[in-house]
Amino acid sequence: MNNLTKNVLGTVRRSRGFYGALLLLIVLYLVYNIMHPRGFSSAVLVQNANEAVAIAFIAMAQTVPVLIGGLDLSVGAIMTLTACIASVLVNGSPTQIIFGMIVTVLSGTAFGLLNGVIVVYGRLQPIIATLATGAIAIGLALFIRPEPGGDIDGNLNWALTNSLWDFVDTYGLFDPDAAWFAPFAWIPVPLILLFGIAFLVWIPFRKSVTGRTVYAVGSAEGAAFMSGLPINRAKLAAFTLAGFFAGCGGLYLAIQTSTGNADVTQAGAYTLNSIAAVVVGGSSLLGGIGGAIASLVGALILRVISFYFRIVSIDPLLQPLIEGFVLLAAVSLGAIRTLRVKNRLELFR
Template identity: 30%
Template sequence: MTTATTSPAETEKAPETAHKRSPLAALGGQNISLIGALVVVLGLFGVLNDNYLSLSNMQVIAEAATITGLLAIVQTVVIICGGLDISVGSQVGVASVVSAMVFTSTGSSAFVGVLAAVGVGVLVGVLNGLVIVYGRVNPTIATLAGLAAYKGLAQLLSDGRAQGYVLNNDFFVFLGRGKIAGLPVMVWILIAVAIAVHVMLKYTDIGRNLYAIGGNDTAARLAGININKYLVAVYALIGVVAAVAGILLTARTG
């Protein structure tokens, strides 16, 4: 009987080859297909409309996608750990209303308005987490109820009318219409949040624990991970990012 042997030179090349393939492996086949589809769509619309691929139009599209993008990022985090939050849209609405109302009621203080919106986001997120974790309510049911409740709260607070006017404040104008290095500030905020979440998930113990919870919560609990604490924190994170999205919505619409 003969056995295959690997020479030292081949052994040294193997890690190098794996390293070279790592970017595509990290991207994943499904993501590559999505990127390919996006390129095809962009090319098609670029052919149909000469102005579609212009820098100004790309900036407008990027600004419009910022709020949805922020919510998609944190929704990814909660899905990774086996949860779901359907109420994020209503959380954005509450934060937007609160930021505008507090801004006008405190003598046009942008800082207080932003702080109030983030505070409301934390409270709403923690409430969702507590109901799901300690009330043992299914995440879909709990956040579906939150979707209606927070939307109703926004309607009650605003009395169903537009609240405040923030475009007389330099900070809100900068958030909604400012640019840094040619890119809208809103897009930079989206990029910053995406990088922060990516680093958290890929390079920290928090991210590894979240993956462990989503993969097998029983094994994660036996490994000493405080699952309840992590889940409440994740829903609080959703509330914070939803509040940021609400502030940007206020700044964009005025």
């Protein structure tokens, strides 16, 4: 066995949770398309992509605090708040629209930074601190949008929730029927935005000193401290990045629905799903293992499972029950490691 094969096998073995989730996603989605009357079509892919983007962003938002060994219970509330902000600002001239989008994402990022400051300098447990700040975020969302409403730019809504062909046609960038463009015209814009932001933001962060420190803190905070790593900076960055991803999710949710809605139930459901997606993607709730891309895959798995309800004859009243069992099973996977250890000290290694 040569070195390349050993390296590949070693990588797969270390990330078997992620690769297992990726394989499961591929199988589930292939079967879904085979069963769907209009499967393997651009229309189905675009619809699925639109429904998956928000939960994928929230899953990535949850990932970074989980990597340091905490949970952020405010990600759903931050997404709801930023969606309400977007419903007010993302309209008007192109300059005003861009300004509104920037302010929306920065609002989520700032709220994430606030979480980090409270956790680091207030020395509170993340789960307690973010439970409180999540309530504040919902309160602000209700202040901005006491009732559902908004006026998102119509062209933006159409261009970002359809295929590349529709995006090019909406803004007249070039001839969307050009022969060279045909192989790419069917690609959903939501997937480009989702994976583009994930790779452009997460990959550089993970390779940075701060990103590596996040993993070190989650694996063994005491050892990271003794090594002189910037622990406080890593924790601040983790919650700030969580706020950024949640802000992206809120912005897209507002663009997709053309409205803002301070829905407490929605915020709680997205937060719960984000935790489940993190675990399904192969990350450990104990910290130090996983990544945003893995959680993105986990979120897509959960969403694909919900797609099956459309093509399988299941009573709508039973669907929440089934989803609840799926989420419970997914979150329970995070406790398997604690059941397998013989010495509790191993949990902190």
